[in-house]
Amino acid sequence: AQSVTQLDSQVPVFEEAPVELRCNYSSSVSVYLFWYVQYPNQGLQLLLKYLSGSTLVKGINGFEAEFNKSQTSFHLRKPSVHISDTAEYFCAVSRQGGSEKLVFGKGTKLTVNP
Amino acid sequence: DAGVIQSPRHEVTEMGQEVTLRCKPISGHDYLFWYRQTMMRGLELLIYFNNNVPIDDSGMPEDRFSAKMPNASFSTLKIQPSEPRDSAVYFCASSLARPDTQYFGPGTRLTVL
Numbered sequence: 001a002q003s004v005t006q007l008d009s010q011v012p013v014f015e016e017a018p019v020e021l022r023c024n025y026s027s028s029v030s031v032y033l034f035w036y037v038q039y040p041n042q043g044l045q046l047l048l049k050y051l052s053g054s055t056l057v058k059g060i061n062g063f064e065a066e067f068n069k070s071q072t073s074f075h076l077r078k079p080s081v082h083i084s085d086t087a088e089y090f091c092a093v094s095r096q097g098g099s100e101k102l103v104f105g106k107g108t109k110l111t112v113n114p
Numbered sequence: 115d116a117g118v119i120q121s122p123r124h125e126v127t128e129m130g131q132e133v134t135l136r137c138k139p140i141s142g143h144d145y146l147f148w149y150r151q152t153m154m155r156g157l158e159l160l161i162y163f164n165n166n167v168p169i170d171d172s173g174m175p176e177d178r179f180s181a182k183m184p185n186a187s188f189s190t191l192k193i194q195p196s197e198p199r200d201s202a203v204y205f206c207a208s209s210l211a212r213p214d215t216q217y218f219g220p221g222t223r224l225t226v227l
Binding site for chain 2: 034036041042043044045046049090100101102103104105106107
């Protein structure tokens with residue numbers, strides 16, 4: 001079975017600072033990896049996904065993530081955050097060639113302060 | 115496209131009552147997922163369907179929960195009888211194919227008193 005660990009439950013940063021949200025996964029088989037964002041009182045929406053190919057994946061709103069197979073990590077980064085990036089971020093994994101189920105991490109609450 | 119539509123957005127009920135949550139997936143999507151989100155347990159997959167057929171219901175907490183998908187454009191999640199510990203936000207999501215993006219609805223916030 002797959003599992004996801006998001007190491008930080010809360011990350012406060014100042015506006016225009018860089019940010020990294022950490023995600024590690026556990027799986028005995030190859031996986032697909034996803035980052036979703038949830039704004040207050042809304043559903044989740046996809047930021048980016050890694051299916052295959054280049055390990056550096058670019059997503060919406062200036063976010064990017066790097067797949068590191070040896071470290072089983074998929075950390076999310078943004079070089080300069082805005083107030084509007086304040087939200088909860090979820091890392092998720094699914095098994096390649098397996099079911100369509102996504103296993104989500106517990107989430108990281110990013111708060112961007114002025 | 116209107117996206118995934120869920121109703122009601124908020125539901126307040128008393129313990130023991132039946133609750134029915136509704137979902138309309140994005141037209142043409144083959145997969146439909148029901149999730150529950152709580153502070154304690156995070157986001158949990160309850161059940162998912164492929165072409166209206168339930169594929170995996172291992173996340174359904176107990177027999178009080180049931181889900182149906184009578185056609186490609188409608189699904190329900192029913193709780194009977196409801197209990198205070200069922201209070202949560204319930205999300206419906208749909209996707210076109212595996213391992214495609216899942217599109218989430220706005221959720222139904224359920225409060226059981």
